[in-house]
Amino acid sequence: MGIGEILSQVGSIMASVMFLYGMFDKFFPPHLRGYFRKYTNKLTSLMYPYIQITFHELSGDQLKRSETYTIIQTYLSVNSSQRAKRLKAEVIKDSQNPLVLSMDDNQEITDEFNGIKVWWSANHTTRKTQSFSFHPTSDEKRFLTLTFHRRNLDVITTSYIQHVLEEGKAITTNNRQLKLYTNNPSKDWMRYMSTKWSHTTFEHPASFETLAMEPEKKEEIINDLLKFKEGKEYYTKVGKAWKRGYLLFGPPGTGKSTMISAIANFMNYDVYDLELTIVKDNNELKRLLIETSSKSIIVIEDIDCSLDLTGQRKMKKEIDDDENDEKKKLMSKAKGEEKNESKLTLSGLLNFIDGIWSACGRERIIIFTTNFVDKLDPALIRRGRMDKHIEMSYCSYEAFKVLARNYLDVESHDELFPVIEKLLGETIMTPADVAENLMPKSITEDLETCLKKLIQSLEEAKKKLEEEEAKKKVEEEEARLKEEKDKQESAQEEKNVKADENSKENVKENGFVH
Numbered sequence: 001m002g003i004g005e006i007l008s009q010v011g012s013i014m015a016s017v018m019f020l021y022g023m024f025d026k027f028f029p030p031h032l033r034g035y036f037r038k039y040t041n042k043l044t045s046l047m048y049p050y051i052q053i054t055f056h057e058l059s060g061d062q063l064k065r066s067e068t069y070t071i072i073q074t075y076l077s078v079n080s081s082q083r084a085k086r087l088k089a090e091v092i093k094d095s096q097n098p099l100v101l102s103m104d105d106n107q108e109i110t111d112e113f114n115g116i117k118v119w120w121s122a123n124h125t126t127r128k129t130q131s132f133s134f135h136p137t138s139d140e141k142r143f144l145t146l147t148f149h150r151r152n153l154d155v156i157t158t159s160y161i162q163h164v165l166e167e168g169k170a171i172t173t174n175n176r177q178l179k180l181y182t183n184n185p186s187k188d189w190m191r192y193m194s195t196k197w198s199h200t201t202f203e204h205p206a207s208f209e210t211l212a213m214e215p216e217k218k219e220e221i222i223n224d225l226l227k228f229k230e231g232k233e234y235y236t237k238v239g240k241a242w243k244r245g246y247l248l249f250g251p252p253g254t255g256k257s258t259m260i261s262a263i264a265n266f267m268n269y270d271v272y273d274l275e276l277t278i279v280k281d282n283n284e285l286k287r288l289l290i291e292t293s294s295k296s297i298i299v300i301e302d303i304d305c306s307l308d309l310t311g312q313r314k315m316k317k318e319i320d321d322d323e324n325d326e327k328k329k330l331m332s333k334a335k336g337e338e339k340n341e342s343k344l345t346l347s348g349l350l351n352f353i354d355g356i357w358s359a360c361g362r363e364r365i366i367i368f369t370t371n372f373v374d375k376l377d378p379a380l381i382r383r384g385r386m387d388k389h390i391e392m393s394y395c396s397y398e399a400f401k402v403l404a405r406n407y408l409d410v411e412s413h414d415e416l417f418p419v420i421e422k423l424l425g426e427t428i429m430t431p432a433d434v435a436e437n438l439m440p441k442s443i444t445e446d447l448e449t450c451l452k453k454l455i456q457s458l459e460e461a462k463k464k465l466e467e468e469e470a471k472k473k474v475e476e477e478e479a480r481l482k483e484e485k486d487k488q489e490s491a492q493e494e495k496n497v498k499a500d501e502n503s504k505e506n507v508k509e510n511g512f513v514h
């Protein structure tokens, strides 16, 4: 029997004693009862100076497991696996470490906080029910008991319990398996119904270490994310919703989607990949956004293609164009859709980002990606809405070095790295293309073969770029010459018209022609 348990037993005995005192109390005349109570309370405090707090497994409605109980158990599982003698194993579904050990019933552990010692014990009671049932139900009640000295009541209730809950939550977050949510319907005909989130495990290996971009730029993004993660108090202080918006822009294959995965892994956030083209209207968008959880990233890829900025949905247009498609027509009719009923609007999206949604959720990042930043409505990307604009650009030498490390495990090469550095300065190639060249295609391809393959591709790209530039120059020169010729011709024409008008004037005034 542990100390906590002994204290718990003593506590029960003291409770019985107090009950008896209560009985005695009734025998005293009313004017003496106050004295009696005062001294009995003092006596019990002296004999049993401990306080117990219990945390029950089932919450008020007796159906749901209390979140606090689970969090405390998680906190204790880290401590108890080292100190309790008998452990209970549980398999948690969506966790990176699915096997979780926690202290078994009637086990006890001690914990220390700011030099204060406390005792935790896992208890259960089984109530014997008289009723007969074909489906026997367990009437077991589990609870965790925290025992501590009366003099520490303040510290325990104000700081220690909060510490336990925060630590427990942090352990849960770090252990949990990230999820990727999509609102993409699995079947084509389902596109015409309200979309719902469905999820799968998020297992993208991208990280900031493997992301190819300039180190300073990467550092800046990491610092921005860290500041956001630790900014709970700051956001409350300045009265802003705890959210941050990033706009990633750049040509295809420069790592926008890879960056999103790296952010998700770094922050330990779930990803909600929102496909706007299949969202029916603002109401559906609102519902989808409200259903997202905190500690998540909401991603809208290719925002320029997702929203027609006049407010018309692309999908709707597609349906109207395709009048022959019977199924689509039927679906459209069944839903009573009128031609102009398309209601997913830019202002709707902006309202949700700024308003309702940010008010009901905490710790969220929203990321838009686009290949054409100039095409976007300025309202969509203004600062404050999209707090940080990140340009994902063609591969620089620094970015190449990251890719070389990722794909070939090489940090430098005296002969070939300088050639690559020079070529990268003279031409453009996306990190996706550089990566493709660096990746060994067979076991016979060694480091040098891969680097030479990249050099060859870069030379070809350079040649192509030069050709394109030369062609562009010729075209520009041709256009310039044509413009000059047109100008001369129109000047000549003007001259002719004027001369013509003059001669007509002369005929009118003098009555003869020269």
Ligand SMILES: Nc1ncnc2c1ncn2[C@@H]1O[C@H](COP(=O)(O)OP(=O)(O)OP(=O)(O)O)[C@@H](O)[C@H]1O
Residues within 6 Å of the ligand: 210, 211, 212, 213, 250, 251, 252, 253, 254, 255, 256, 257, 258, 259, 371, 392, 431, 432, 433, 435
């Ligand atoms: N900056 C990068 N760092 C590491 N890998 C990269 C980077 N950019 C591209 N890649 C590689 O190229 C592939 C394609 O990149 P990604 O899908 O992230 O590009 P994107 O910018 O999202 O393109 P798109 O505009 O077509 O969506 C990735 O799977 C990754 O392997």
Ligand SMILES: [Mg+2]
Residues within 6 Å of the ligand: 256, 257, 258, 301
């Ligand atoms: Mg992408």
